[in-house]
Amino acid sequence: MLEATDVWKVYETRGVETVALQGVNLVIDEGEFTALAGPSGSGKTTLLNLFGALDVPTRGTIHLEGQELSTLSSAQLAHLRLQKLGFIFQAYNLIPVLSARENVEFVMELQGVPAAERQERAMAMLAEVGLGDMADKRPMEMSGGQQQRVAVARAIVSRPRVVLADEPTANLDSKTAEKLLDLMQEMNQRHHVTFLFSTHDPMVIEKSRRTVRLRDGQVVDDELRAA
Amino acid sequence: MSLEFRLAKRNIGRNLRRTGLTVAATVFAVFLVVVFVAMAAGMHEKMIEDGVRIHSGHLQVSGKDYLKKRTLEQFVDLDAELLTLLEQAPGALGVAPRVIGFGLASKGASTQGVAIFGVDPQREGTVSSLPTRVVSGVFVDGEGRGIVLGERLARNLGAEIGDELLLYSVAYSMETAYDLFTVVGTLRLPEPALERTLAVISLADAQAFFAYGDRVSEIAVLAKDAGHVDALEADLHAVLAKRGGPELELHTWAEVMPELKQFIFIDDAGMYIMLAILVVVVAFGILNTILMSVLERTRELGVMLALGLKPGSIFRVVYMESMLLASIGLVIGLALAIPVVLYFQGHPIPMSEELKGAAQIIAMEPVITFKLKPLNPLGSMITILGVAALAALYPALKASRARPVDALRSL
Numbered sequence: 001m002l003e004a005t006d007v008w009k010v011y012e013t014r015g016v017e018t019v020a021l022q023g024v025n026l027v028i029d030e031g032e033f034t035a036l037a038g039p040s041g042s043g044k045t046t047l048l049n050l051f052g053a054l055d056v057p058t059r060g061t062i063h064l065e066g067q068e069l070s071t072l073s074s075a076q077l078a079h080l081r082l083q084k085l086g087f088i089f090q091a092y093n094l095i096p097v098l099s100a101r102e103n104v105e106f107v108m109e110l111q112g113v114p115a116a117e118r119q120e121r122a123m124a125m126l127a128e129v130g131l132g133d134m135a136d137k138r139p140m141e142m143s144g145g146q147q148q149r150v151a152v153a154r155a156i157v158s159r160p161r162v163v164l165a166d167e168p169t170a171n172l173d174s175k176t177a178e179k180l181l182d183l184m185q186e187m188n189q190r191h192h193v194t195f196l197f198s199t200h201d202p203m204v205i206e207k208s209r210r211t212v213r214l215r216d217g218q219v220v221d222d223e224l225r226a227a
Numbered sequence: 228m229s230l231e232f233r234l235a236k237r238n239i240g241r242n243l244r245r246t247g248l249t250v251a252a253t254v255f256a257v258f259l260v261v262v263f264v265a266m267a268a269g270m271h272e273k274m275i276e277d278g279v280r281i282h283s284g285h286l287q288v289s290g291k292d293y294l295k296k297r298t299l300e301q302f303v304d305l306d307a308e309l310l311t312l313l314e315q316a317p318g319a320l321g322v323a324p325r326v327i328g329f330g331l332a333s334k335g336a337s338t339q340g341v342a343i344f345g346v347d348p349q350r351e352g353t354v355s356s357l358p359t360r361v362v363s364g365v366f367v368d369g370e371g372r373g374i375v376l377g378e379r380l381a382r383n384l385g386a387e388i389g390d391e392l393l394l395y396s397v398a399y400s401m402e403t404a405y406d407l408f409t410v411v412g413t414l415r416l417p418e419p420a421l422e423r424t425l426a427v428i429s430l431a432d433a434q435a436f437f438a439y440g441d442r443v444s445e446i447a448v449l450a451k452d453a454g455h456v457d458a459l460e461a462d463l464h465a466v467l468a469k470r471g472g473p474e475l476e477l478h479t480w481a482e483v484m485p486e487l488k489q490f491i492f493i494d495d496a497g498m499y500i501m502l503a504i505l506v507v508v509v510a511f512g513i514l515n516t517i518l519m520s521v522l523e524r525t526r527e528l529g530v531m532l533a534l535g536l537k538p539g540s541i542f543r544v545v546y547m548e549s550m551l552l553a554s555i556g557l558v559i560g561l562a563l564a565i566p567v568v569l570y571f572q573g574h575p576i577p578m579s580e581e582l583k584g585a586a587q588i589i590a591m592e593p594v595i596t597f598k599l600k601p602l603n604p605l606g607s608m609i610t611i612l613g614v615a616a617l618a619a620l621y622p623a624l625k626a627s628r629a630r631p632v633d634a635l636r637s638l
Contacts, residue, residue, distance in 0.1 A: 054533055054632040075537070082535025093530040097237035109230050110535045154534075 001194055002028035002051050002162060007060035009046050009217075020046040022217040023060070028162075028196055033188045035208035036198045043217040044198035045166055051196065052085055052164045053077045065161065082110055086155030086193070088165035092147040094139040100126060100150045101135040107158040125157040126150070129183055145176035149183065156187050163187075165197035169204055181207045231540055235547035238520065246552065249516040253556020254563065256509040257607055260502050261564035264603045267498050269572065269596035271491045275453070275480065277417055277592060280356040283483035284323065284447030285456045286463060288313065291474045293445065294483065299328060299399045302442035303475060312466050313448055318459035320451040321353025324443040326433035330396025330404070332376075332426055334384045341380065341426040343396065345433020345443075354449040357414065357427060364388040364412030369429040373411035377422035381413045388412065394426065398438040406436055417592045456480075506614055509556075514618040517549050521622040525629065532631035542627035549619030550612065557611050561604055571597040 009021040021043045028034055028051075036044045049055040050062050053069050062069045064084065072080065081087075086107075094103045101122050108118040126132050129149040139147050148168060155163045168184070169177035181204060188195050197204070205211050213221035239246050279285055293301035303309075305324050313322045326345035331338050344357075348369045352358040358366040367373045374394070376386060386392055388410055395405035408428060416422040434440065450459045460479060467475050481488040521528070528541055578593040 049632050052533070054630075078532070078535055078537055081533060087530075087533055089530065091526075093526065095234075095527060095531065097234060097241060106230075106531075107534050 001030045001032075001065060002026075002196065003061075003063040004047065004050065004057075005061045005063070007047070007050060007057045007062065009043070009050065009055070010058045020217050021050075021057070024214075024217070024219055026212060026219060026222075028194060030161075030194055031188070031192055032210055033185060033195045033208055034197075034210040034212060035205050036196065036212050036214060037200060037205050038214035039200060041216075042214040044214055046217075047214070048164050048166055048196070048198050051162070052087060053081050082107065082158075084161045086158060086160035086163040088148070088151050088155045088163060088168045088197075090167040090170045092139070092144065092151050092171075094147055094150055094154070096139050099136050099138055100131060100142065103139070103150055104153045104157050106154065111158060121157055122153075125153040129153045145172055145180065148172060148176075148180055152180065152183060152187065156191060156193060159191070160193065162194040162196060165195065167199055167201075168197055169199065169201050174203065177201065178203060231543050232547055234544045235551055238524075238544070239548050239551050242520070245516055245519070249512050249552055250556045250559065252509055252512045253553055253611060254560040256505050257557055257560025257611060258564045258567075259505060260607045260610070261561065261599075261603055262568055262597075263498055263502060264606070265564075265568040265572070265597045265599050266595065267495060268600055268603065269575075269598035271494070272453075272598050273592065273594075273596045274487060274491065277356075278484050278487050279449070279453075279480050280354070281416065281418070281421070283478075283480045284321075284354045285450040285453065285480055286448040286460055287478045287480075287483050288446040288448065288463070288467070289444065289476050289478065291476055293476065294478060297327070297444075299437060299439065299442075299444070302439070302444060303446060304473065305441050305443045305446070309470065310446075312470060313446060313463065316448075316459060316462045316466060318450050318452065318455055318462060319448050321350065321449040322446060323347060323350045323354035323449075324430060324446045325351075326430060326437060326439055326442070327444040328396055328433070328437055330394055332380070332384060332392050332394050334386045334390060334392040337384050339380055339383050340424060341394070342421070342424045343394065343433060343436075344425060344427045345430045345436075346427055347430045354447045360414045360416060361412045362415045364410070366412055367427055367429045367432075368411075369431055372406065372408045372432055373429070374408035375412040375414055375427040376410060377425040378413045378415050379419065379423040380425060381410065383423065386410050394428075394436065396437070398436070399440075399442070400438045402438065404436050404438065406432075408432075506610060509611070510614040510618045513549055513552060513615050514621065516552065517545060517619055517622040518625075520548065521545060521626045524626075528626050528629055529631045529633070532629065538627040541629075542623045545623035545626045546616070546619050549615045549623075553611050553615030557608055560611075561607070565599065565604065568597050568599045571595075572599060 004024050004026045007021050007024045011018045011020060024047060036047060038044050050057055056070055069077065095106065098106065104122040104125055105118045108121065123132065123135060126135050129152055131146060131149055134142060134146060169180060172180060184195055185207065187193060199205060209225050211223045212219055288303060290301035290303050310322060313319060324347055328343045330341055330343055332341045346357065348367050361375065362378060367375055384392060390410045391407050392410060393405060394408055395403065398404035414425065416425065448463065450456050456479060460477065463477050467477060531541065576595040578595060583593040
């Protein structure tokens with residue numbers, strides 16, 4: 001499904017080069033629930049950005065369902081993100097002027113799903129994440145945990161092939177974080193959506209079925225747990 | 228409602244204080260633009276109307292080079308056919324032949340230089356306001372050598388109604404012309420200089436006085452519609468060309484009174500420079516609001532790009548925000564300004580004593596008049612929306628050109 005082959009990423013800031021990834025090779029299969037673990041600066045977020053078609057590698061290739069991302073234009077990448085990828089951000093990043101339902105509908109609206117259908121799907125998904133009664137609330141009227149659940153609903157409702165989540169529990173208390181992880185696991189199993197997330201939270205690592213550890217931009221461990 | 232419009236509409240409601248201030252600045256600018264332009268239009272129209280109704284008419288037929296030399300040597304041979312042709316022009320409201328000469332008026336020991344207007348008592352009122360400006364006595368009626376004086380001239384001469392005064396000048400024949408006239412009325416004019424010199428007699432008396440035969444100095448023509456003088460001018464050119472005979476000239480009021488035309492031009496230029504500065508200030512206000520709003524939402528815009536919103540959509544959202552802000556200000560501004568202008572259009576404001584002096588210098592009546600022309604609100608609308616469109620360009624381009632990874636900084 002996702003494949004990184006000898007991926008290097010070098011940032012240059014004011015003439016100073018920073019190597020974020022050094023020859024990473026990684027394959028993520030369909031239906032995985034995988035954590036990218038590692039300390040800050042290990043390259044987790046950079047790798048997620050590359051898998052998410054938000055950035056391009058300095059060297060090496062990224063494939064999504066057999067398609068090499070570096071060959072696509074920015075418009076094609078935007079289309080690919082819209083159709084195949086879902087995103088969950090550390091800071092929730094809901095659109096503040098839209099209600100919970102409208103946030104969940106956002107990607108479907110861009111996909112051109114008819115209004116009646118997308119409203120129905122959004123309401124069903126909000127009910128599934130336990131927020132059926134908060135559909136008309138704006139993000140600032142909701143708690144962090146509620147916002148992140150809306151973000152999960154938004155990421156999944158458009159039926160992406162892969163959901164990429166950057167430290168999704170970082171801003172949540174442990175109880176809320178556990179509930180969110182259970183929800184993501186449930187979505188993974190029920191909707192067969194591949195989940196790839198970055199984290200350094202031991203609980204998240206514990207709940208993942210596969211943990212890829214990064215250090216200094218290199219994969220140093222790849223651990224698969226029994227389901 | 229499209230997603231883009233919904234986002235734009237809600238975004239301008241996010242920071243109500245900032246939106247309110249920008250809208251207030253726009254309202255203020257629209258209000259001032261509409262009111263000032265209406266005031267200038269009203270005042271200029273009044274000045275033209277006054278000038279046209281005292282001096283030239285909208286158009287003036289005269290002998291060759293009359294405008295340059297203004298002597299009795301440049302004349303029009305007046306005949307009934309010419310008058311009929313001019314009067315029958317479709318756009319003409321009135322036609323008034325005049326003899327204009329200069330001379331001296333004496334009463335007792337007092338002598339004053341005068342501009343002698345010989346007018347047709349029946350026709351003059353169809354073109355000029357002179358007959359209606361009589362403040363004492365009556366206007367000339369062609370009987371018994373009556374003369375009507377400017378009020379100031381009468382005062383300077385010490386002349387009263389019923390007094391006789393001696394008028395003398397040089398006739399067309401180059402002989403001395405002199406005759407006694409009886410003061411039958413006095414006139415009040417917005418132009419003090421003219422009021423100090425104007426002496427009106429009948430056309431027949433003037434032709435006799437100057438030994439001018441059937442000649443006249445000019446024929447003033449008033450248009451039915453001040454906005455269609457061009458069409459009347461074309462018609463009269465055709466009439467004069469068809470008639471043949473000695474070469475005649477046709478001039479517009481702007482050619483006869485170039486100083487008035489120039490004054491209006493300079494007055495307009497000053498006003499438009501001031502309004503342009505005001506509009507530029509509003510443009511920067513809108514630019515500041517939209518740019519701040521875009522910079523504050525860098526991450527949010529990155530999220531939307533990451534989720535698949537196209538850069539073109541981001542551009543349109545930001546653009547719509549600017550246009551919405553300007554439109555709200557425009558609607559409120561017009562809603563406030565138009566009733567104010569319409570009220571004052573029906574109720575001209577009398578000038579204060581200090582301003583009256585200034586008004587007299589430029590020969591206008593001491594009232595502030597307003598005129599709302601359709602082009603005024605339409606022009607204000609185009610200007611403000613155009614300014615908003617320009618002001619939004621940079622923030623909208625900046626927002627749409629962001630790379631999602633840079634805007635987000637992290638996924």
